Amino acid sequence: MNITCSKPLLWTQAIIDNTKPQLYIYIIASLMHLILWLQISFSPRLRQKKFLWIYAYLSTDIFLLSRFLFSYIIHTTSTECQPSRAWVLFNCYFEATLDNYFNITEIYILLGLNICRYVQIAYNRNVYQVHMKLLIFIQFCIYLIPLVVCIVEFLVGWTQIKDPIRDSCEVFYTNIYVQIFNTIFAYALPMFLNMLLIYASIHHVHLTSVLQSTQHHVSAREKYHRSLVIQFFCFYFIWGILLSPYVIIFQVSFRQQNVINVVTLLSLVEIACDPIIVAALDIRFWRQWRKLGVHLKNTIFIDRRNRRRIQPSIVNLN
Numbered sequence: 001m002n003i004t005c006s007k008p009l010l011w012t013q014a015i016i017d018n019t020k021p022q023l024y025i026y027i028i029a030s031l032m033h034l035i036l037w038l039q040i041s042f043s044p045r046l047r048q049k050k051f052l053w054i055y056a057y058l059s060t061d062i063f064l065l066s067r068f069l070f071s072y073i074i075h076t077t078s079t080e081c082q083p084s085r086a087w088v089l090f091n092c093y094f095e096a097t098l099d100n101y102f103n104i105t106e107i108y109i110l111l112g113l114n115i116c117r118y119v120q121i122a123y124n125r126n127v128y129q130v131h132m133k134l135l136i137f138i139q140f141c142i143y144l145i146p147l148v149v150c151i152v153e154f155l156v157g158w159t160q161i162k163d164p165i166r167d168s169c170e171v172f173y174t175n176i177y178v179q180i181f182n183t184i185f186a187y188a189l190p191m192f193l194n195m196l197l198i199y200a201s202i203h204h205v206h207l208t209s210v211l212q213s214t215q216h217h218v219s220a221r222e223k224y225h226r227s228l229v230i231q232f233f234c235f236y237f238i239w240g241i242l243l244s245p246y247v248i249i250f251q252v253s254f255r256q257q258n259v260i261n262v263v264t265l266l267s268l269v270e271i272a273c274d275p276i277i278v279a280a281l282d283i284r285f286w287r288q289w290r291k292l293g294v295h296l297k298n299t300i301f302i303d304r305r306n307r308r309r310i311q312p313s314i315v316n317l318n
Helices: 013-042 049-077 085-123 132-155 176-214 220-249 257-280 283-309
Strands: 159-162 170-173
Touching: 013 049, 013 257, 013 283, 049 085, 049 132, 049 257, 085 132, 085 159, 085 170, 085 176, 085 220, 132 159, 132 176, 170 176, 176 220, 220 257, 257 283
Parallel strands: none
Antiparallel strands: 159 170
């Protein structure tokens, strides 16, 4: 009697080969985030309440990297012929839903950051000092609401999981209305609100600069507000290019594997770039990266100079 061993959790060699570029980007991203969090650990200036949203955003990157590593290890090492159904389902739901969930929370975290910056620019109010409890509650809701939406869609049957043997699990939606709702909720609405706030901030800074130009005076506060708008616009532009395709595709039942591989790779590139481009959100992060760059540069050049100076002595025996 022949008993075939299907190994349902083990990826095929073709899938492993297609995932290797993602693995390389994952390694780079992990190193970049490790360096950033080490800088945060040793720099008291970076441990402030005003970085609440930035740290929440960076934390989602850590969860996304952990999810990728967990799934990669499971799918490349699991050799069980018949693993328990509960374990298979756990892995399926874990890899099919977690990325989408954290990407949605990232968009709304950026919206929360943008709202706080607009209040700071338009009303000159430090919301992190005045409304810290409210901000923590809003952040809790940002994590909770997408989770509730995801669970409800599964419970009522609008969203289902496809678990092909020796392949990645996928989410698919039972009707077009769910896809439209998810696209609006997960992408279109927060993107529109973010762009609206960026426009309102630019408009306010422009009006203020025009008013002060008539007085032949530009205050340091207005220069700072202008830099805040430019910084967030640059960050959001890069984020939108790299991550938007991934978020949009995973709100609809898309089955083109090559496209999914490309947008997944772009999302990992965005995660790898986050420790650098987050410097666009606050100059203190940029100063820490510049300080690290100067230190590495000096270390390399000093090491080279010392090697040049220390020459081996040659003894002439004749």
